[in-house]
Structure formats: structure tokens, C-alpha cells
Amino acid sequence: MEVYHVTEDAETFTCNAYLAVDEQATLVDAGAMDGVVDEIRSHTDDLEAVVLTHQHGDHVAQLETVVESFDPDVYAYADHPARTHPIDDGDTVRIGDEEFDVVFTPGHADDHVSFVSDSTLFSGDVVVHDDGAFDYGSFGRTDMAGQSRGRLIESIRELLERMPDGVEHMYAGHGSVFHGDVRDVVETSLKRAEKREPKYPDE
Known part of the structure; x- marks a missing residue:
């Protein structure tokens, strides 16, 4: 599956938005x-x-502009004026040329979901490879109102249970793209x- 990081050159704060162009062109988060x-x-x-991991502003600020420009189907867990298809834990969605399981992963956000296939994980903000706090295996912040470290920990455990052993590509909402042993990265995130x-700690 060919995936492009379409917000890589952003000069303002945004999530990583990813475009998979094989078979069905799909955007993961709008940024x-x-x-x-x-x-x-x-x-x-x-x-x-367009499939959304969650609806924090850095992930959806450009959603309406994207919808106006392309008129895509929009898949999201929580309600949104642009949503055309609600998704829930255990559903499947197509991203590019692969089928992905929807895994409900709240803690960082109440509506957070991750997408996992036999080879690839779109983890949103629940787990990231590197983000300035840790260089290998980090996790979404939970120090703001409505967030929960305990719920995030449960979500990471659930993600590990549902993720096949062969996953080798991780596209997270922040930090860099990772290719390799994704399970090890997620396990490291859980331990931390x-x-x-x-x-x-300085904030």
C-alpha cells in the first residue's frame, strides 16, 4: 500500500494526515x-x-475544506456534520487496498479509534513512535480535561490483543512513520x- 504523509511540510501545528492511494484513495485524518x-x-x-481517528482540532480543522473539494465518504466514530458513515469497535473500513479493523481506543480522546490490518497500524494519538517526549514508543497525552491515563492504558492493551504479529508499518498522528516491529513499539509505549x-514533567 502506497501511503503519503500529506501534512509533512506543515509550518503550523497539525496532526499527521496520511493519504493511501491504492485502489480506493483514502485520507486518514484531515489535519x-x-x-x-x-x-x-x-x-x-x-x-x-476520509477516515478519522478522532476529532481533536489538529485532526479535523481541514475536514470541511477537504469534503467541499472532493465530496468523499467520511467515516467517524463520533457525530460530525460531515460524517456519512458511523463506525464502531469491531467494524471494518477500507484504506487504500487493505481492509482494516476498527479498534475503539479512548483515553486521549473519548471518540478515539485506531485502524489495524495484517500489515499496518494507523494509531492516531493513542500510540506514537516518537514525539519529543520519547524517541521509541510513546503515547497520547492524558493531562487535559476529559482525558484518562487509565483508560488509555486499557486501550493500548486492547490494541495489542487485536493486532496481528506481522504488523510492520505504523502511521501515527504525530512523530515519524515507523517501519519494523510495530508490536515492540506498542509494548514499549504500554510499559511507559x-x-x-x-x-x-516540565509542564
């Missing part, structure tokens, strides 16, 4: 970068679907989260 539509158009003129120490 908050002005010009994301132009970046998508540099790879495809026919965006068929379980310590319940502040992720950003």
Missing part, C-alpha cells in the same frame, strides 16, 4: 494544514474516503504509560 487539498491533489484527483509518570 489542520492550509493547503492540504493541494497536497492531496498532487497525488490524486479522486479522494473517495503504566508507570503513570507525567509525560511532559
Whole structure:
């Protein structure tokens, strides 16, 4: 599956938004970068679907602009004016040329879901490879109102139970793309989260 990081050159704060162009052109999160539509158009003129990991502003600020430009189907766990298809834990969605299981992974956000196939994990903000706090195996922040470290830990455990052993590509909402032993990264994230120490101790 060919995946492009379409917010990689953003100069303002945004999530990582990913475009899979094989078979069904699909955007995972819309991001908050002005010009994301132009970046998508540099790879495809026919965006068929957008799937959302969650609806924090850095993940959905450009959603309406993307929808106005391409009129894609929009898959989301929580309600949104642009949503055309609700998704829930245990559902499947197509991203590019692969079928992904929807795994409900709250803690960082009440509506957070992750998408996992036999080879690939789109983890949103529940687990990331590196993000400034840790260089290998980090996790979403839980120090703001409505967030829960305990629930996040449960979500990471659930993700490990549902994730096949052969997953080797991880596209997270922040930090860098990772190719390799994704299970080891997620297990490292879980160990760090379980310590319940502040992720950003200076804040």
C-alpha cells in the first residue's frame, strides 16, 4: 500500500494526515494544514474516503475544506456534520487496498479509534513512535480535561490483543512513520504509560 504523509511540510501545528492511494484513495485524518487539498491533489484527483481517528482540532480543522473539494465518504466514530458513515469497535473500513479493523481506543480522546490490518497500524494519538517526549514508543497525552491515563492504558492493551504479529508499518498522528516491529513499539509505549509518570514533567 502506497501511503503519503500529506501534512509533512506543515509550518503550523497539525496532526499527521496520511493519504493511501491504492485502489480506493483514502485520507486518514484531515489535519489542520492550509493547503492540504493541494497536497492531496498532487497525488490524486479522486479522494473517495476520509477516515478519522478522532476529532481533536489538529485532526479535523481541514475536514470541511477537504469534503467541499472532493465530496468523499467520511467515516467517524463520533457525530460530525460531515460524517456519512458511523463506525464502531469491531467494524471494518477500507484504506487504500487493505481492509482494516476498527479498534475503539479512548483515553486521549473519548471518540478515539485506531485502524489495524495484517500489515499496518494507523494509531492516531493513542500510540506514537516518537514525539519529543520519547524517541521509541510513546503515547497520547492524558493531562487535559476529559482525558484518562487509565483508560488509555486499557486501550493500548486492547490494541495489542487485536493486532496481528506481522504488523510492520505504523502511521501515527504525530512523530515519524515507523517501519519494523510495530508490536515492540506498542509494548514499549504500554510499559511507559503504566508507570503513570507525567509525560511532559516540565509542564
